[in-house]
Amino acid sequence: MDIHIAKSKIASRKFTIPITGSKSESNRLLLLKALYPQINIENISNSDDSVLMQRAIASTDAVIDIHHAGTAMRFLTAYFAIQERREVTITGSSRMKERPIKILVDALKHLGADINYLENDGFPPLKIVGKKLTKKEVSLAANVSSQYISALILIASKLENGLEITLNGKITSVPYIKMTLSLLDSLGVETIFIDNVITIKPQVANLKPQTLTVESDWSSASYFYSLVALSEVGTEITITAYKKESLQGDSVLATIYKNFGVETHFNNHQITLKKRTAVSQQSKIELDLKNAPDIAQTIAVTAFGLGLECYMVGLHTLKIKETDRLLALKTELEKLGGEVIITDATLHLKSSKKINRDIAIATYNDHRMAMAFAPLGLKTSIIIENADVVSKSYPQFWDDLETIGINFSIN
Ligand SMILES: O=C(O)C1=C[C@@H](OP(=O)(O)O)[C@@H](O)[C@H](O)C1
Numbered sequence: 001m002d003i004h005i006a007k008s009k010i011a012s013r014k015f016t017i018p019i020t021g022s023k024s025e026s027n028r029l030l031l032l033k034a035l036y037p038q039i040n041i042e043n044i045s046n047s048d049d050s051v052l053m054q055r056a057i058a059s060t061d062a063v064i065d066i067h068h069a070g071t072a073m074r075f076l077t078a079y080f081a082i083q084e085r086r087e088v089t090i091t092g093s094s095r096m097k098e099r100p101i102k103i104l105v106d107a108l109k110h111l112g113a114d115i116n117y118l119e120n121d122g123f124p125p126l127k128i129v130g131k132k133l134t135k136k137e138v139s140l141a142a143n144v145s146s147q148y149i150s151a152l153i154l155i156a157s158k159l160e161n162g163l164e165i166t167l168n169g170k171i172t173s174v175p176y177i178k179m180t181l182s183l184l185d186s187l188g189v190e191t192i193f194i195d196n197v198i199t200i201k202p203q204v205a206n207l208k209p210q211t212l213t214v215e216s217d218w219s220s221a222s223y224f225y226s227l228v229a230l231s232e233v234g235t236e237i238t239i240t241a242y243k244k245e246s247l248q249g250d251s252v253l254a255t256i257y258k259n260f261g262v263e264t265h266f267n268n269h270q271i272t273l274k275k276r277t278a279v280s281q282q283s284k285i286e287l288d289l290k291n292a293p294d295i296a297q298t299i300a301v302t303a304f305g306l307g308l309e310c311y312m313v314g315l316h317t318l319k320i321k322e323t324d325r326l327l328a329l330k331t332e333l334e335k336l337g338g339e340v341i342i343t344d345a346t347l348h349l350k351s352s353k354k355i356n357r358d359i360a361i362a363t364y365n366d367h368r369m370a371m372a373f374a375p376l377g378l379k380t381s382i383i384i385e386n387a388d389v390v391s392k393s394y395p396q397f398w399d400d401l402e403t404i405g406i407n408f409s410i411n
């Protein structure tokens with residue numbers, strides 16, 4: 001399905017859009033619920049990745065296919081490694097088979113796990129025979145993906161001696177590690193994170209039944225920030241349900257988008273995004289996104305839509321996500337008339353005056369490519385190819401865009 005967006009304007013009505021739960025929080029809590037069934041989860045994400053996670057945990061099949069879901073792949077590898085006597089193959093999409101998992105598998109094997117590669121060494125699919133893991137110390141590289149570390153933290157309190165994890169190298173995507181630790185803390189499991197060492201104590205004796213409410217997804221909020229940034233001064237959109245003290249690192253959007261003239265007002269669990277001021281063409285946006293990699297695409301496209309120069313560092317994880325996001329951004333922004341220089345960890349967008357119209361944006365099986373480029377429909381007519389990829393994290397994305405007045409047709 002391709003979507004043709006005609007040059008649009010956000011309708012002047014005031015909208016309140018409920019956004020689905022964070023897929024990161026949901027997938028952690030789903031795994032924790034499998035370990036601690038007394039947990040009850042509210043506002044769980046309806047994203048494909050969370051539905052796949054739920055199904056995988058409930059499944060008794062010998063082969064589990066988690067498609068494109070990176071967190072599910074990594075968290076379930078750790079989970080199945082401790083399901084004693086259960087034998088499972090975890091596989092995924094062709095892209096998942098290119099996303100590295102060796103650092104996590106080596107760490108689990110060091111703890112005693114029985115895991116084998118079925119195709120290429122270091123990559124899914126994996127065959128896992130669940131065992132009791134008895135060691136309590138492990139170290140791993142922390143500069144490739146925080147998901148490996150979160151996976152270990154999630155199972156740690158179920159190991160008889162808990163776990164002490166030493167992180168080597170520069171730690172990437174730290175807020176996601178802290179999110180995992182905070183969720184354990186809220187269950188009453190003791191965790192300590194000092195310098196590069198994380199300690200998780202073994203399971204608390206009698207964990208009380210409790211309900212945890214997932215905050216809405218901040219990465220999904222980024223597309224509304226972009227829509228407001230690309231609109232006239234005075235435009236407002238309200239989204240729910242958010243917390244001022246968020247566990248999600250992408251909540252840094254509220255600070256970053258001030259650079260694009262967008263103000264954020266918290267009112268109970270609603271946030272209103274308002275375009276307060278126009279942005280000078282001379283502004284240059286400079287950001288380090290090592291703690292919030294998932295909003296890089298949104299920010300690059302907002303800057304392009306406003307004709308601003310943008311230089312982002314800390315993007316070393318983008319090459320191993322749903323697609324090589326650095327290359328995908330460069331290719332698609334250049335079709336639109338942008339000039340982009342990339343390295344393995346940086347992206348430099350030059351300022352530009354013109355946006356080519358009726359360009360078809362390829363999405364590379366990456367939900368964030370589709371959603372990041374859609375707001376450009378406020379500046380020009382644009383085509384988003386394979387637009388249904390959005391369901392990986394935000395299945396209602398196109399319905400919500402229609403609600404706020406974006407005009408499009410489906411081919
Ligand atoms: O733990 C998580 O929920 C996530 C961690 C991040 O991955 P990396 O740590 O691989 O950067 C992020 O990009 C991903 O969308 C979700």
Ligand SMILES: C=C(OP(=O)(O)O)C(=O)O
Binds near residue numbers: 070071072294368
């Ligand atoms: C990178 C992402 O997800 P995952 O790694 O879980 O596939 C994402 O949602 O942007």
